[in-house]
Amino acid sequence: MLKQLKYDFSKLVLQKKYQFIIVVVIMSAVFYSALLSKKGLNNIEIVNNGLLTFRPIYWLLCCYMICDVISCDYHYQTLKIIIPCSKSRSSYIVSKVISSASISLLTLLAYLLSTNITSFFLTSDYSCSIQSSSFALLCIGAIVGIFFFESMIALCMIVTESEAATIGMSLGTVIIMLILESIEQISRYLPTMWLSTLPSIAKSKSGPELSVMATFIILSLLLFANTIRVFVKKDLFA
Numbered sequence: 001m002l003k004q005l006k007y008d009f010s011k012l013v014l015q016k017k018y019q020f021i022i023v024v025v026i027m028s029a030v031f032y033s034a035l036l037s038k039k040g041l042n043n044i045e046i047v048n049n050g051l052l053t054f055r056p057i058y059w060l061l062c063c064y065m066i067c068d069v070i071s072c073d074y075h076y077q078t079l080k081i082i083i084p085c086s087k088s089r090s091s092y093i094v095s096k097v098i099s100s101a102s103i104s105l106l107t108l109l110a111y112l113l114s115t116n117i118t119s120f121f122l123t124s125d126y127s128c129s130i131q132s133s134s135f136a137l138l139c140i141g142a143i144v145g146i147f148f149f150e151s152m153i154a155l156c157m158i159v160t161e162s163e164a165a166t167i168g169m170s171l172g173t174v175i176i177m178l179i180l181e182s183i184e185q186i187s188r189y190l191p192t193m194w195l196s197t198l199p200s201i202a203k204s205k206s207g208p209e210l211s212v213m214a215t216f217i218i219l220s221l222l223l224f225a226n227t228i229r230v231f232v233k234k235d236l237f238a
Contacts, residue, residue, distance in 0.1 A: 004091050007082075008069070008099040017068075018103055021061060022110050029054070029114035037122040046119040047112070051196055054111055056178050059192050062104045062146060063170040066153050069100035071163045089232050093158075097150050097224070104146045105139065108195075112138075134199040141198030145191040148216050149173070151223035158231045191216055 012018055029050065036046045073079040083092060112135075149170060157166045174192065181187040188197060189212045201209045 003087065004095040005098060008095050009102070011072075012069070012099060012103055018065070021065070022107055025061075025107055025111050026114045029111045030118045033115050033118035034122055037119060041123075043116070043119045043123055046123070047115050048196075050115045051112075055192070055195055058108060058111070058195070059145070059149075059174045059178070060171065061107060063149055063153070063174050064167075065103050065107070066100040066146070066150055067157075067163070067167050067170055069103065070096050070150075070154055070157050071166055074157065074161060075163055090228050093154060093224075093228050093231055097147075097154065100150060101143065101146050105142060108139070108142050137199040138195065141194035141196070144213060144217060144220075145194050147224075148191050148220045151220040151227065155223050155227040155230070158227050158234065 032050055032053065033046050036049055041049065073082055083089065152173065153166055153170050156169050157163070160166065177190045177192045180190060181193060187193055188201070188209055194201075194213065197209075198213075201213075
């Protein structure tokens with residue numbers, strides 16, 4: 001497992017496209033925060049407005065990065081070389097999930113830190129814009145959503161072995177959820193919303209929303225387990 005993780009993380013570090021994505025995200029955060037500060041908003045308002053704007057873009061970026069990490073060995077036809085070197089096929093899948101979740105979460109942290117630092121220096125309000133508890137819940141909401149998309153993407157990639165089908169399915173799912181966010185009765189139950197709503201849901205201890213989140217976590221675990229089951233039985237050397 002550790003050997004596979006080290007290999008996957010080294011690939012993430014060396015690939016310039018991920019570096020480019022994070023740099024663009026940081027620059028966008030700085031620019032948008034500076035723009036909002038000119039309107040007289042305080043730190044909290046800048047962070048909240050920035051996150052509201054960034055959230056749809058973030059989920060599209062997440063799906064792209066997750067698809068890229070999981071499908072890269074299929075795309076470059078290196079799977080038959082990598083699998084024999086991995087301790088097990090289960091370790092291979094788990095490593096892909098952890099590495100894709102890491103780059104997705106790193107992108108979010110880069111945006112949030114850039115927004116906070118920029119708003120701190122450009123406004124006269126030096127109060128903390130995000131409390132540690134709210135920040136932790138925000139990250140948990142993002143992780144749960146990331147894991148749900150990872151479980152779908154991994155299963156689709158392993159079953160279809162089609163990069164185009166996997167990307168189409170993942171982006172289509174995100175776009176549909178973003179459209180459904182306009183329906184107030186549904187929006188609070190969507191994984192794409194937990195990134196910004198989980199702190200308020202936890203504070204109000206809203207049973208239905210937490211139950212739906214737990215259901216999505218269980219569904220993700222089932223999809224993930226099924227992905228491993230299919231992949232272990234798959235003949236990759238035919």
